[in-house]
Amino acid sequence: MLELREVSHEYGRKTALNTISLSASGGVVALVGVNGAGKSTLMSIAGGALRPAHGSVLVDGDDLYRRGSRRHALPRLSIMPQRFSFSPRLRTHEFVNYLAYLKGMSWRAAFVSAHEALELVGLADRKNSRLGSLSGGMLRRVALAQAIASNPQILILDEPTTGLDPAQRAGVRRLVKTVSADRLVVLSSHVMEDVEAVADRVVILHEGSFVFDGDLTELKARAPQADSPTAAEDSFLSLIESAVEGIR
Numbered sequence: 396m397l398e399l400r401e402v403s404h405e406y407g408r409k410t411a412l413n414t415i416s417l418s419a420s421g422g423v424v425a426l427v428g429v430n431g432a433g434k435s436t437l438m439s440i441a442g443g444a445l446r447p448a449h450g451s452v453l454v455d456g457d458d459l460y461r462r463g464s465r466r467h468a469l470p471r472l473s474i475m476p477q478r479f480s481f482s483p484r485l486r487t488h489e490f491v492n493y494l495a496y497l498k499g500m501s502w503r504a505a506f507v508s509a510h511e512a513l514e515l516v517g518l519a520d521r522k523n524s525r526l527g528s529l530s531g532g533m534l535r536r537v538a539l540a541q542a543i544a545s546n547p548q549i550l551i552l553d554e555p556t557t558g559l560d561p562a563q564r565a566g567v568r569r570l571v572k573t574v575s576a577d578r579l580v581v582l583s584s585h586v587m588e589d590v591e592a593v594a595d596r597v598v599i600l601h602e603g604s605f606v607f608d609g610d611l612t613e614l615k616a617r618a619p620q621a622d623s624p625t626a627a628e629d630s631f632l633s634l635i636e637s638a639v640e641g642i643r
């Protein structure tokens with residue numbers, strides 16, 4: 396169970412998140428928003444990578460940002476960040492293996508798990524390649540593999556399909572569906588097509604606040620034409636427009 400309690404965050408004087416509360420325990424929760432809505436900030440905070448200025452994040456009741464409980468909470472989740480730094484000389488398997496080990500797995504278990512994760516993301520044939528030789532799309536899949544490898548109960552995926560070709564995107568969507576069968580996946584996206592393919596619940600974020608939280612049927616029902624093939628997208632756009640009008 397992941398719980399965000401009244402989370403707010405600012406960068407200097409810029410408010411990125413404004414009193415966000417969310418709890419989820421399973422399935423795929425898709426966080427949708429336009430550029431700058433606050434998705435990455437929220438994903439980083441939920442994934443243990445950014446301490447929020449206000450509020451708290453609980454994993455099965457353990458506070459992710461409190462000394463004492465962080466070490467219990469952290470191994471139960473993994474984040475696939477939008478960008479990650481790495482040594483270009485490390486080999487793909489070595490990197491995934493090492494990160495799974497850092498998450499608390501034994502070296503042997505991490506070794507096996509890294510192989511399985513690379514297989515799942517379609518990179519088994521590049522397991523001995525140096526990271527510096529991989530394409531951008533391959534690196535995105537390495538980022539996904541390292542998130543999956545430690546077998547966490549909660550997976551936080553920040554724009555997992557960005558930079559992938561259509562076949563790889565379809566592969567990642569299938570993978571997200573498969574891994575969400577027995578865990579919680581929270582992913583961010585601004586591609587409604589991806590969201591429709593995988594999400595059990597959609598949360599729309601705009602200028603740091605939630606403007607919608609419900610399932611796809613509820614989202615489509617808000618569109619001018621609920622049976623239109625573009626109903627989810629139309630509804631998203633009209634929710635954003637009304638939020639903008641509300642701010643004016």
Ligand SMILES: Nc1ncnc2c1ncn2[C@@H]1O[C@H](COP(=O)(O)OP(=O)(O)OP(=O)(O)O)[C@@H](O)[C@H]1O
Binds near residue numbers: 410428431432434437
């Ligand atoms: N390190 C930072 N310093 C200053 N402002 C930041 C920083 N990171 C994000 N912001 C600002 O906070 C707001 C939210 O940014 P965030 O990256 O969370 O949005 P996003 O929804 O993930 O956007 P995108 O879809 O473009 O990745 C934006 O206005 C952004 O300019």
